[in-house]
Amino acid sequence: MLEPMPLAPFLTSLPLPLHGRWVPAGFPSPADDYLEGEIDLGPFLIERPASTFIMRVSGQSMTGAGILDGDFVIVDRSVTARSGHVVVASCNGDLTIKRLHILARGRAVLRAEHPDFPEFVICEETPAEVWGVVVATFRKTL
Numbered sequence: 001m002l003e004p005m006p007l008a009p010f011l012t013s014l015p016l017p018l019h020g021r022w023v024p025a026g027f028p029s030p031a032d033d034y035l036e037g038e039i040d041l042g043p044f045l046i047e048r049p050a051s052t053f054i055m056r057v058s059g060q061s062m063t064g065a066g067i068l069d070g071d072f073v074i075v076d077r078s079v080t081a082r083s084g085h086v087v088v089a090s091c092n093g094d095l096t097i098k099r100l101h102i103l104a105r106g107r108a109v110l111r112a113e114h115p116d117f118p119e120f121v122i123c124e125e126t127p128a129e130v131w132g133v134v135v136a137t138f139r140k141t142l
Helices: 041-045
Strands: 015-019 035-040 052-056 072-076 086-091 094-102 108-111 120-122 128-138
Touching: 035 041, 041 128, 072 086, 086 108, 094 128
Parallel strands: none
Antiparallel strands: 015 035, 052 072, 072 128, 086 094, 086 128, 094 108, 108 120
């Protein structure tokens, strides 16, 4: 289950050095050491603080999208959800994180990014409400 977390601890300004070189994910490349400037992660990740929440993910249903159990997601409630967006939705009174797919004739489906989880068809019998759009994810690796 997802639980909203207050943003106050994350909004402190903390500009960090931004290295000017991209890091290759393939073979190492000799690179000059130089700094491009600074980046403040608060404004970079959170454009609209009044409508943004940080939530912690529980479960395996979004591993195919690179969202793992224990990850944090930044959810902006002011972003209009579109087909293909990862969203937090309220289904049967519980919040869940899934990918939104809008089908023909206005029908919509919430799909997990893991083959062991069924899709959730949004209809009169099984209503759902998009609570917000995931705009970023992060995790601590150590």
